[in-house]
Amino acid sequence: xxxxxxxxxxxxxxxxxxxxxxxxxxxxxxxxxxxxxxxxxxxxxxxxxxxxxxxxxxxxxxxxxxxxxxxxxxxxxxxxxxxxxxxxxxxxxxxxxxxxxxxxxxxxxxxxxxxxxxxxxxxxxxxxxxxxxxxxxxxxxxxxxxxxxxxxxxxxxxxxxxxxxxxxxxxxxxxxxxxxxxxxxxxxxxxxxxxxxxxxxxxxxxxxxxxxxxxxxxxxxxxxxxxxxxxxxxxxxxxxxxxxxxxxxxxxxxxxxxxxxxxxxxxxxxxxxxxxxxxxxxxxxxxxxxxxxxxxxxxxxxxxxxxxxxxxxxxxxxxxxxxxxxxxxxxxxxxxxxxxxxxxxxxxxxxxxxxxxxxxxxxxxxxxxxxxxxxxxxxxxxxxxxxxxxxxxxxxxxxxxxxxxx
Amino acid sequence: xxxxxxxxxxxxxxxxxxxxxxxxxxxxxxxxxxxxxxxxxxxxxxxxxxxxxxxxxxxxxxxxxxxxxxxxxxxxxxxxxxxxxxxxxxxxxxxxxxxxxxxxxxxxxxxxxxxxxxxxxxxxxxxxxxxxxxxxxxxxxxxxxxxxxxxxxxxxxxxxxxxxxxxxxxxxxxxxxxxxxxxxxxxxxxxxxxx
Amino acid sequence: xxxxxxxxxxxxxxxxxxxxxxxxxxxxxxxxxxxxxxxxxxxxxxxxxxxxxxxxxxxxxxxxxxxxxxxxxxxxxxxxxxxxxxxxxxxxxxxxxxxxxxxxxxxxxxxxxxxxxxxxxxxxxxxxxxxxxxxxxxxxxxxxxxxxxxxxxxxxxxxxxxxxxxxxxxxxxxxxxxxxxxxxxxxxxxxxxxxxxxxxxxxxxxxxxxxxxxxxxxxxxxxxxxxxxxxxxxxxxxxxxxxxxxxxxxxxxxxxxxxxxxxxxxxxxxxxxxxxxxxxxxxxxxxxxxxxxxxxxxxxxxxxxxxxxxxxxxxxxxxxxxxxxxxxxxxxxxxxxxxxxxxxxxxxxxxxxxxxxxxxxxxxxxxxxxxxxxxxxxxxxxxxxxxxxxxxxx
Numbered sequence: 001x002x003x004x005x006x007x008x009x010x011x012x013x014x015x016x017x018x019x020x021x022x023x024x025x026x027x028x029x030x031x032x033x034x035x036x037x038x039x040x041x042x043x044x045x046x047x048x049x050x051x052x053x054x055x056x057x058x059x060x061x062x063x064x065x066x067x068x069x070x071x072x073x074x075x076x077x078x079x080x081x082x083x084x085x086x087x088x089x090x091x092x093x094x095x096x097x098x099x100x101x102x103x104x105x106x107x108x109x110x111x112x113x114x115x116x117x118x119x120x121x122x123x124x125x126x127x128x129x130x131x132x133x134x135x136x137x138x139x140x141x142x143x144x145x146x147x148x149x150x151x152x153x154x155x156x157x158x159x160x161x162x163x164x165x166x167x168x169x170x171x172x173x174x175x176x177x178x179x180x181x182x183x184x185x186x187x188x189x190x191x192x193x194x195x196x197x198x199x200x201x202x203x204x205x206x207x208x209x210x211x212x213x214x215x216x217x218x219x220x221x222x223x224x225x226x227x228x229x230x231x232x233x234x235x236x237x238x239x240x241x242x243x244x245x246x247x248x249x250x251x252x253x254x255x256x257x258x259x260x261x262x263x264x265x266x267x268x269x270x271x272x273x274x275x276x277x278x279x280x281x282x283x284x285x286x287x288x289x290x291x292x293x294x295x296x297x298x299x300x301x302x303x304x305x306x307x308x309x310x311x312x313x314x315x316x317x318x319x320x321x322x323x324x325x326x327x328x329x330x331x332x333x334x335x336x337x338x339x340x341x342x343x344x345x346x347x348x349x350x351x352x353x354x355x356x357x358x359x360x361x362x363x364x365x366x367x368x369x370x371x372x373x374x375x376x377x378x379x380x381x382x383x384x385x386x387x388x389x390x391x392x393x394x395x396x397x398x399x400x401x402x403x404x405x406x
Numbered sequence: 407x408x409x410x411x412x413x414x415x416x417x418x419x420x421x422x423x424x425x426x427x428x429x430x431x432x433x434x435x436x437x438x439x440x441x442x443x444x445x446x447x448x449x450x451x452x453x454x455x456x457x458x459x460x461x462x463x464x465x466x467x468x469x470x471x472x473x474x475x476x477x478x479x480x481x482x483x484x485x486x487x488x489x490x491x492x493x494x495x496x497x498x499x500x501x502x503x504x505x506x507x508x509x510x511x512x513x514x515x516x517x518x519x520x521x522x523x524x525x526x527x528x529x530x531x532x533x534x535x536x537x538x539x540x541x542x543x544x545x546x547x548x549x550x551x552x553x554x555x556x557x558x559x560x561x562x563x564x565x566x567x568x569x570x571x572x573x574x575x576x577x578x579x580x581x582x583x584x585x586x587x588x589x590x591x592x593x594x595x596x597x598x599x600x601x
Numbered sequence: 602x603x604x605x606x607x608x609x610x611x612x613x614x615x616x617x618x619x620x621x622x623x624x625x626x627x628x629x630x631x632x633x634x635x636x637x638x639x640x641x642x643x644x645x646x647x648x649x650x651x652x653x654x655x656x657x658x659x660x661x662x663x664x665x666x667x668x669x670x671x672x673x674x675x676x677x678x679x680x681x682x683x684x685x686x687x688x689x690x691x692x693x694x695x696x697x698x699x700x701x702x703x704x705x706x707x708x709x710x711x712x713x714x715x716x717x718x719x720x721x722x723x724x725x726x727x728x729x730x731x732x733x734x735x736x737x738x739x740x741x742x743x744x745x746x747x748x749x750x751x752x753x754x755x756x757x758x759x760x761x762x763x764x765x766x767x768x769x770x771x772x773x774x775x776x777x778x779x780x781x782x783x784x785x786x787x788x789x790x791x792x793x794x795x796x797x798x799x800x801x802x803x804x805x806x807x808x809x810x811x812x813x814x815x816x817x818x819x820x821x822x823x824x825x826x827x828x829x830x831x832x833x834x835x836x837x838x839x840x841x842x843x844x845x846x847x848x849x850x851x852x853x854x855x856x857x858x859x860x861x862x863x864x865x866x867x868x869x870x871x872x873x874x875x876x877x878x879x880x881x882x883x884x885x886x887x888x889x890x891x892x893x894x895x896x897x898x899x900x901x902x903x904x905x906x907x908x909x910x911x912x913x914x915x916x917x918x919x920x921x922x923x924x925x926x927x928x929x930x931x932x933x934x935x936x937x938x939x940x941x942x943x944x945x946x947x948x949x950x951x952x953x954x955x956x957x958x959x960x961x962x963x964x965x966x967x968x969x970x971x972x973x974x975x976x977x978x979x980x981x982x983x984x985x986x987x988x989x990x991x992x993x994x995x
Contacts, residue, residue, distance in 0.1 A: 063426045064419050065756035067435050161634065239751065240822060243977070322419040323412060324822050325749030327977045328658065388408050397824050400882070402890060404872035405854040411819030418816040419753060434760055446767070448789070450774035477919060479685035516688035516780045521788070522919055530774065 011300040014041070015127050038130050042119050049309075050271045051081035057317045064321040084264075091260035096158060099257060103157035107150050108258070108265035114146035115272035122279045123198045125289045125302030136197035137189065140280055141182055144235070147273060148174045154266075155254035166253025169328055170237060170244035176335040177234035177241075181277075183343035184224040184231070187350035188215055188284045197280075201288030210294045214287040219377040220349035223384070225285040227343055229312075232277040234331070236270055239320040243328055278312040279305075337391055345383045349376045447563055450517055450530035452510050455552045458495055462553040467527035469500040474519035474528055482512035483519065494525075495574065496581040508552060510536070511545040526570050532562050632656060638979070640669050646743065647990030651967075651979070658975050663968040667961070670994040678954035683709050683784065683921050686954070691778040693956060694992040697736050699728045699769070700934040702782035707863065707930035708941035709784045712923040715916050720909040721786035722865045727799065727902045728772070728781065729864075729932075730895040734806065735765040736935035737888040737895075740987045744885055745817055747984040748826055754817055761809045764802045771795055784921065785913030796903055803899050810892060818886070827882040831970045831982030834879060841966045844959055845937030846891070847986065850876035850883040857933035868905070869898045881985040888987075922949055936960055936987055956995055960988035 009016070018037045025033040055070065055077055062069030070077035095104055121136035123129035133139050148171055155167020192200045206213045215221035234241040245253040255266045282288060286308050289301035326334065356372035392398065426433045436443045457465035470487040484507040491499035519528050531554070538544030560567040634655045640648040648669035654662040674693065678686045690705045691698035703725055710717065717725075742758030766776040772791055773779040781788050817823055833843065835851040848855055856873045858866045874890040876883030923945045931940035937959025944953040963986045971979045 060423070061751065061753075064423045065753050066422055066426050066432045066760060067756065068433070068437070239749065242749070318416065318419060318423075321751050321753050322415045322816070323750065323820065324745060324826065326822055327826055327975060329975070330822075330825050385408060392821075395825070395829070397821075397828050399819065399824075400877070400886070402874050402876065402883075402886060404874050405856070405859075409821060411821050411824070415816045415820050418812055422757070422812075434763070446771040446774075448772065448774040449770055473919070477682075477685060479681050479688055514688055515775060515778065516691075517774065518684065518688065518780075 011126055011302075013300070014125070014302070042130065043116065046116075046119065046272055046275055047268065049275060050268055051085075053271055053275075053313055054084065055080045056313070057320075060314065060317045061321045064318070088261050088264035091263075093260040093262065094257075096160065096257050098159040100157040100159070103153050104257075105262075107154035107157060108262045108269065110153065111147055111150035111269040112265050112272070114143055114150060115269045115276060117143045117146075118273070118276040119279070121197050122276070122283060123201050123288055124279075124305045125300070128289075128302060129198050132198050133196065135195045137185060137195045137200075137280075137284075140197075140276075141178075141185075144273075144277075145178070147269070150269075151254050154258070158254075158257035160257055163254050163256045166244050166256065170254055173237070173241060173244060173328075173331055173335075174235055176332055177231045177339075180227050180335060180339035180343045181231035181235060183340070184227040184346055185280075185284055187220060187224050187343075187347045190347065190350050191215060191221075191354060197283050197288075201283055201290065204287040205290035207294035212287050212290055212292060212294070214285065214290070214292075216285040216287075218353060219373065219380050220346050220353055221285055223342065223380045224346045224350070225281065227339055227346065228281050228285065229315075231335075231339065232274075232281060233316065233319070234335070235277060236273045238270075238274060238316055240323045240326050241331060243325055243331065274313070274316065275309060278309055278316075282308045282312065333391070338387055341387060342384060345380060349379045352376060352379065445532055447565060449532045450515055451532050451534050452513055452515060452530070452536070453508060453519055453528050453552070454531045454554045455506065455528055455549065456526065456556055456559055457553050458556050460555075462549075462555075463502075464492065465495075465555075466502055466549075466553060467494070467525050468503050468506065469494065469525055469527070470503040470506075471524065473522050473524065477518050477522045479516060479518065480512050480514055482509045483507070484509075496578060497585075503549065506549045506552065508547050509545065510547055511541075526574065529559055529563070529566075633661060636976075646983070646988050647993075649988070649990055649993070651983075653976065653979065655976060660971050660974055660976060660979060663971050663979065665964050665967055667964070667990075668994055670990040672995065674995040675954050675956065679950055679952070682949040683923075683951065684918065686951075687782065688778065688780045691780055692991055693958070693995060694934065694936060694939070694960070694989045695777060696739060696989055697732045697935050698777055698779045699732045699781055700932060700939065702779065703729055703864075704930060704932045704934065704939045705941050706782040706784055707932065708928050708943050709921075709923065711928035711930050712926060712943055712945050713784060713916070713921065714923075715785040715913050717786055717913060718910050719865070719907050720790075721911045723902050723906040724787050724791055724911065725782065726864055726866065726869070727791075727899060727906070728769070728779075730899045730902070731765050731768060731799070733895045733935045734892055734899075735762040736987075737892045738762045738765075738809075740935075740984075741813070741817075741885060741888055744881075744981070744984040745823070747980050748823065750817075754813060757809065757813060757816070761806060764805070768795070768799055768802060771798065783912060783916075783918070785916035786911045790911045796906070799899070800903055803896055803903075806896055807893070810889065814889065818889070824882065826978075826981060827880065827885060827985075829878070829880055830974065830978045831881045831985055832879050833966060833970055837966060837969060838879070842962045843937070843966065844962075845933065845935075846884050846887050847937065847963050849873065850887055851879035852877055857931060857938055861931070863930075863932060866898075869901050871895075871898050881981055884985045884987075920949065922947060931957070934959065936989065936992065937963065939992075956992075958992040958995065960986070960990075961993040964988060964993060 018034070021037050022030055022034050058080070059069035059077065070080045073079045073083045095101060118140055120130040121133055121139050123132075129136070151170045151174070152167050155163045155170070158164075188200060189195055192203045194200060194203075204213050204215060211217065216225045233239075237245055245255065255263060258266060282305065289305045291297045291299060291301075291304055353372050353376050356375060422432060456467050457463075458467065459465035470485055472485050472487070475481075475483045475485045484505065485503050486505035488502050488504040492502055494500045515530070517530055520530055556567070556571075560571070636653045636655060638651040638653060640650045642649070650666040650669070652662075652664045652666060653660055672692075674689055677689060681689070687702055687705060690701040693701050709715075738758040738761050742755035745754040746752055769779055770776045772795055773781040773789060833847060833851055835853060838848050838851045839853065844855065844857075852875055854873065854875060857863070858871075859873060871894045874887050874894070876887050925945055925947045927942070927944045929940055929942045931938050938957065939959055940957035942953070942955040942957065943951050946952040967983065967986065970982050974982075
């Protein structure tokens with residue numbers, strides 16, 4: 001084997017396996033086998049990642065709070081998800097008598113189904129996107145609107161005023177944060193010139209010296225990445241944006257009336273959405289499956305994708321353990337008054353980046369290539385500072401100095 | 407208001423995260439019941455009765471004066487005096503409790519019974535793993551459950567026990583000296599004895 | 602007795618329950634939602650109910666409903682003698698048992714005319730300030746927990762609080778229900794070893810406070826959620842009888858340790874921080890600053906504690922019969938002004954025993970602080986008042 005194919009085999013192992021399975025099945029069944037072999041690993045891997053994440057989250061939060069996490073079930077508590085699964089499966093499934101049974105039953109299913117659909121366009125490795133659509137990004141955002149509907153179905157069908165209120169808040173939050181989410185990805189689309197997620201990753205998988213062409217390593221990309229991740233946290237109702245499910249009248253919000261396995265399905269859907277939107281963030285800004293340094297490309301691409309995914313998950317958990325919750329009106333103000341203008345500024349900066357002199361990242365003659373760095377960085381930073389000061393000053397929120405009595 | 411407060415908070419949390427693996431005083435969990443914390447010497451839980459020597463009945467210090475019963479704020483002690491008397495550690499005949507019940511489900515561990523007892527008969531134990539399946543009988547302790555030897559008291563509260571033992575030894579010595587002096591004078595007064 | 606046989610349950614008049622009245626007691630209008638933030642609640646610091654009427658998200662009316670933890674404390678005290686009431690005072694504000702004992706001991710000492718030796722006074726100051734430390738640590742932790750910080754600042758605060766509770770256990774035998782003060786002094790003397798351990802705990806405390814401030818005080822989300830929320834005006838605070846941190850957050854300089862100088866507080870050098878806006882952020886920051894001042898007092902007290910007896914030699918333990926009369930004694934407990942009013946009629950039991958609970962009085966202005974705000978602010982405001990239901994309901 002040549003050196004390049006020695007690197008290629010572990011990288012393309014799943015593609016090779018799928019090809020082998022399809023070739024060795026009867027000709028009539030080949031399309032079905034091809035579809036199944038693509039879909040079933042996704043259905044297995046991401047819920048397995050969900051199970052690992054529940055333990056990881058509890059252990060990480062625990063270590064942040066200076067205590068052990070769960071460590072009784074299995075070594076270091078690894079088998080805790082099994083205990084949780086048994087618990088949720090054996091709990092009584094209570095449906096309120098006044099509830100709309102069909103919609104009540106369908107809501108978690110729609111939610112989980114839509115969350116799975118979003119994985120079909122994410123490129124998880126070289127040649128490893130389930131479906132290579134030309135408008136993959138558009139498909140992802142279209143599918144991302146379905147959970148909002150499912151949340152409303154859950155809240156409405158429970159016929160409970162607290163669930164209704166929680167569902168209203170959740171929808172308002174999700175719709176408001178769609179805007180900065182989409183706008184910050186528009187900047188990437190402009191820079192890459194395509195809506196296809198596979199091509200966006202391929203454009204970022206090039207190297208200059210040892211550094212990759214990831215969009216997060218540009219000023220507008222960094223700001224865009226931050227905006228994207230904050231909006232993503234709000235989309236999936238993750239702390240600090242978990243008011244709809246946290247303390248809104250102390251009850252559970254839109255999943256108040258769910259118990260047992262349906263409750264577990266809601267959590268599964270929330271985490272699956274978190275993985276999907278993190279996967280999109282990795283694809284758009286962090287270079288998808290490409291390695292961070294050119295000398296590390298021998299590591300298989302799917303390992304890089306999942307490593308970055310786990311890193312982002314740890315980041316979400318870290319923020320959850322640190323920051324208190326935002327109130328509803330503060331949440332909305334943040335989306336419309338800070339993040340929307342900032343995403344427009346990011347789009348402007350992305351456009352300027354493309355047309356300012358500098359050539360390919362980081363560019364040829366040293367002083368000239370710095371021009372677009374400096375201009376774009378200023379263009380992103382100055383409005384942020386001004387806007388943040390303006391919004392805070394309007395409410396009178398500032399640090400205070402306390403005096404002592406005489 | 408630029409978010410630097412949140413960044414500082416994140417840095418703080420990260421420091422605690424990594425510190426919990428490295429520094430001992432960050433991860434302060436004691437994993438009960440495999441590990442146990444050392445209890446302070448003064449820890450108190452529920453009372454118990456003391457006896458000297460090996461026989462719980464003969465050596466029981468309690469003389470059924472019922473002071474603890476009167477002073478107990480939630481009235482959890484129930485005492486019935488005996489009809490006869492038995493000698494105490496000095497030799498003086500005293501009553502003893504025929505029935506001494508403490509209702510541990512009522513007792514609030516305030517230690518007032520210990521403070522007011524003039525005979526060093528009741529002290530505070532430090533055992534707390536006392537669950538029982540019998541809600542009423544299991545938590546009403548008679549003398550048989552309550553009586554524990556002085557050696558046990560010395561093992562759980564060494565300083566207090568040493569102090570009490572010293573005081574009682576002094577009292578015993580004084581009583582013996584007085585008895586010896588009285589015996590000497592009575593011997594001296596009896597004519598013809600010892601000459 | 603005429604026993605009727607009941608053939609069908611519908612025949613009973615009781616079969617159909619009366620329509621439930623609106624929980625707040627006033628009839629609902631359309632557009633108004635009645636919520637009972639009921640006694641079973643993760644954020645109400647004990648069994649406490651609030652009947653809230655909401656218009657959308659805004660609070661239109663809020664009625665606190667108390668009494669779920671009423672335990673007849675004052676009546677029991679009339680049937681116990683003075684010594685026997687001390688363990689019951691532990692359970693009033695169950696987080697701060699030492700200061701409760703101290704207030705009660707002061708009241709009885711006033712009645713009976715007992716003197717307290719110097720060493721006992723110093724020990725009282727030391728444990729009182731330690732109580733203040735652990736109470737404020739718990740309160741700021743709980744406040745951040747109510748705001749949704751997933752328990753991280755709470756765990757840090759409780760780590761420090763555990764150290765103080767270990768000190769209490771080493772001194773008095775119990776972590777929370779200490780039963781430590783006696784009339785004329787304290788029950789048990791503290792050893793030099795204990796003072797050394799206290800000094801160690803105090804020297805580690807500023808590091809925790811610095812970490813805590815770094816984590817929380819500059820946090821923009823916390824500032825946005827607490828500044829301007831739960832505002833109590835100065836006039837209302839004075840009129841309602843608010844004391845302690847609630848009053849000082851509005852800018853009134855009233856700290857009973859300075860005003861009365863009870864015990865030996867007059868010998869110590871400490872400052873009293875004052876707030877300005879009277880909102881939740883001010884109260885939270887004042888508690889953090891007060892913790893720092895307590896550390897100063899503790900260092901001075903441990904440095905200056907004299908040798909000597911710990912009990913007034915003239916007081917009897919049992920059979921205390923103060924002369925007929927009345928006395929009111931108050932201290933600056935961590936929650937506010939805790940007062941005990943005793944009327945003695947010459948018998949071993951008091952004729953009247955009354956506790957002035959600061960948390961109860963602060964709850965009377967809860968509605969004024971929450972009107973017109975969001976429902977999410979109610980929880981935060983309640984957390985900042987620092988109530989303990991044991992004290993509110995007695």
